[in-house]
Amino acid sequence: MNQLVYLVPLFPLIGFLINGLGRKSLSKSLIGVIGSGTILASFIVSLVLFFNVKNNGAVVVDYFNFINIDSLKISFAFQIDALSSLFLLIITGVGFLIHVYSTAYMQDEEPQHYGRYFAYLNLFVFSMLLLVMGANYVIMFIGWEGVGLCSYLLIGFWFKNDNYNYAAKKAFVMNRIGDLGFLLAVFWLIAKLGTANYADVFAHASSLTPFDVTAITLLLFVGAMGKSAQIPLYTWLPDAMAGPTPVSALIHAATMVTAGIYMIARSNVLYSMSAVTMNVVAIIGLVTALFSATIALKQNDIKKVLAYSTVSQLGYMFLGLGVGAYTGAVFHVMTHAFFKALLFLGAGSVIHAMHHEQDIRKMGGLKKHLPITHLTFLIGCIAISGIPPFSGFFSKDEILAAAFAKNPVYWGLGVAGAAMTAFYMFRLYATTFLGTFRGTHDQEHHLHESPSAMTIPLMVLALLSVVGGFVGVPEILGGHHELHGFLSSVLTTEVAHESSKNTEYVLMGISVAIAAIAIIFAINKFSKKPELQDAQGFGKVLENKWYVDELYDTFFVKTTLAKAKFLKDIIEKNVIDGAVNGVGKLVNYSSRQLRLIQSGQVGNYILFMVLAIVVVILLWVNDNHLYQYISKLF
């Protein structure tokens, strides 16, 4: 089985090369087949690897020495274990569905841009696979940077729109801030342990001082903050909705943004050694979950609501990691990949039907026009709201139960966030699909259900959103939590939370009841009378995202631009240009003066010659004899 491992990232790479190089000559249908087919091939190989891991355990496949300097050896190796094989399935499985969906969604693009789109998408899948398959932090970093690049390229896919380019730039810069933290952590690890291999690092982790562990884990978490859009580096993710909707589904919901969670789950041995970092992760996660949920309450762009919802759900995952429920976090990554990809693709289907209208105030009553989209979107909303037996319930409940065991306040705030989640998701649902149509007559005339290339992925994801949670049914509900047993070989430092059965039943009951109340309230409130006016008072603050973008703009962007302007106008003009031009002027002037020496008068030349001879003699014979002799002479 080991010889199959390299095929997983190889297929998307081949797809990237073919689509990228042949984008001007290949036909659209061929590009779509290549783009999706390579991911399907990867998915099949991933399935084989997954069952191999399940039956025979983890493998590490070493290919070649990537870096070999003195005692530092970093090999290009892939590690296929429970965690990475699960992520492989999520990436290639959901990725394949989204590729299929894209073939229809991007049909209006010119063939050349269509090819470019699929090339980027394949390159993204390739980078993401490297990220999760690498057997050391350096390979992970290659993938980490690769997905950041693809995210940038795909957010700015419609590069003729300046706003989209700005959003792409913002995402890239914010990710770079996080990447710096990641990179420093890897350097720190190599400096202290001399290796970046997971196996070696975790085996020797106990030799690190507490300070080193805390610093390394915090720096790694800075990387996760950037990639997984946590406070304070989250503002790029909502702006990243500038990209095509399937991109938002694949990169900014299902896969790339969960890289931070993967990285922390992978490093769980290190994280469990530092209580400080664990608390920081839990608190940042919780604050992000609540903060972005409040913003999502008042957004009117269908994709922005989902974007803030994604940030919020990522916050839950970090809360899970922070309280030691690594399995719960990974479980939530999986179910979130299903239902959030479903929701984004559903939103894409709506946008497609509405001819690129994204404002939910101009929608309404789409239920009868888009029956399949409506049904699958509803399933996604129920799943994310945490209603049993949909998948979101099991994963979210596991995180909340672990949070309760750690600190009941975490649980209380988590449930409040879950209630907000249910509320804004059904506000979105009710405003979009219920009530009466509020768009133009022309739009209503053209409303249509999307083609089957779009609806089939929706149906598959809806099915997964319904049943995806059954791999992690907790024991108190009569399940075995198969995922927990599967992942236990990697997530060795999982904190077992022991609560009595009755407590857990009560906790579940409360969270489900609150979510159900929020859902009913939201449907009643918005199905008949949606919010069409701009919000007033506090709602206005939420609608403007707590003015965080403006705050960052004032404090960071403006000051940086002011510094840059100072450098450009003062330093550049006077100092740099002054030095360069000054040297030029000096040479020019001195040569002008030097030219006068060459007068053409023979007498002058001889005079210089005589003077030079006198000088040379004085310099040469500067010992005392000459002076003595001359003084004796006169």
Added chain:
Amino acid sequence: MPIQYYILLALTLFSIGIVGVLTRRNAIIVFMCIELMLNAVNLLLVAFSKMQYNLAFTNNKATVAGSEAQLFVFFIMVVAAAEVSVGLAIIVMMYRNVHSVDVNFLNRLKN
């Protein structure tokens, strides 16, 4: 007679020669000044050779010390004579071409 007088005389002649070369424009006078410098050097050579001979003579009556310098002077005279003939020829040619023996007149290469 002390050697200093000879040195002073040679120095004076040489300086006159240099000043003449630097200040005069007439090619023939410049030429004469060059001869003056050459002869100042000759004088110095002869004076030093005589001094060497006198110093060595008290110890050894058969000495030939200093004679190399006097031989050297003859060589300089011969070379100077050859140089004069070439130099005068150049001056004659110059006069034929530009009707002047002013050295500053030969500034065609300037600028």
